[in-house]
Amino acid sequence: MASLNVGNLGEYLREQRRTAQLSLRQLADAAGVSNPYLSQIERGLRKPSADILQQLAKALRISAETLYVQAGILDEREREELETRAVILADPSINERQKQVLLQIYDSFRKENASAADGTADGAAPAPGGGVRAEGRTEDAAAAEPPAGATEPVAGADGDGGRAAGGRAGDGAATPPSL
Template sequence: MAKLNVQKTVGGLGDYLREQRGQAQMSLRQLAELADVSNPYLSQIERGLRRPSAEVLQQIAKALRISAESLYVRAGILDADDSGARMVEDAIALDPRLTERQKTALLDIYRSFVGTEEATDTELAATVTEANQEEK
């Protein structure tokens, strides 16, 4: 039963990655190159055949210019307690009509309204380390 849930989570992650890659107007090859992962490995992740480590997810998130937390939630590494806020932040970050300055301003305004702050690099590093230890 647990294996079924893991496969469901990994498959959902792959669909989400494919969707985000499409919104960023990137080919699989382009994303693989930017994320510094192999083309076949990224393809296997998108098809739900592989479960990437938290570090690989972070590289992919950086390449897609989305929050790593949104990928961690999709992969089952983090709880989805604040995934709604992350989805809004991802949508702002991916909107090609906005300049970087506009994106930053919108994110600051949104966070002030909902009372969230961006996770610090230290918090993200701790989460990644913890997730990698659980995988072993």
């Protein structure tokens, strides 16, 4: 665990409390801590636990991760990762299985990028022509052809639904789409 940066934390808490237009007593009551204890935290004299920081964050209606970063418990990248995960898990428009799949993909990308940054890429390497080589084959989304007998366009890599210059995917036509 990193050492706590209680001076900056105290200043930050005081600023957040004032922004929320709460008195020291009101915030202490809402967070379930004593006035003297909160005052000591704000003055940089006490090191609050992660649980106390979470209670304070809830009372201030800010993310606990933000306070953890201010206290030096969590670094900025970890906070961003936690917030990304929280947003995915809170999305009501996708089901639990989809959420888990998204989190697995997210973890995979983070691991891949961390490996690439360390110079130890594990598996995905650039292939000739700009595709990605995976398991001995080259996948290049721009060169994807629709399956034989397909009546609907195949989605392209650029999210245009497979349409290129107004035509159907793969036919090379530059005619306007029919309405």
